[in-house]
Amino acid sequence: MTRFADVAAGADLSDGGLKAVTLEGKELLLARVGDEYFAADDRCPHMGARLSGGTLEGTIVVCPRHGSRFDLRDGRVDRWTESSGPLLSIAKMVRPPRPLRTYPVQVREGRLMVDVEPDV
Ligand code: FES
Known part of the structure; x- marks a missing residue:
């Protein structure tokens, strides 16, 4: 069952903009890339920033703490932390890469509607 809920006005986000909102107790990230809107968990899967x-950067959101990168189209990890070489191996052992959870967004009459319980 889909349950889209109103979270913000599309006009609240400029192209390339990010915005934090809360819906049903979930901290969500909204993003706009051109005419497309995206929603995801606002907390980084690495250490919660x-x-x-x-x-x-395009559809890639870059975490401000350690530089992990996630694609907002599907939540996939583009890069896990800014580390490289042995440090990256250690970072992956300590905290294995996990995708960012994303949510469907619809635009209805200029309002952004997000479904935080999409069908799997
Ligand atoms: S908390 Fe986001 S990369 Fe570490």
């Missing part, structure tokens, strides 16, 4: 404080 707020991704809404990060930056957006």
Whole structure:
């Protein structure tokens, strides 16, 4: 069952913008890339930093704490931390890479609607 809920006005987000909202107790990240809108958990899967404080590079959100990168289209990990070489291996052993949870977004009459319990 899908349950889209109103979270913000589309006009609240400029192109390339990020915004934090709360819906049903979930901290969500909203992002706009051109005419597309995305929703995901606002907490980084690495160590919980707020991704809404990060930056957006196309559809990739970059975590402000350690630089992990996630694709907002599907949540896949683009890069796990800024580490490389042996440090990256250790980082992956300590905290194995996990995707970012994303949610469907619809735009209805200029409002952004997010379903935080999408069918699997
Ligand atoms: S908390 Fe986001 S990369 Fe570490």
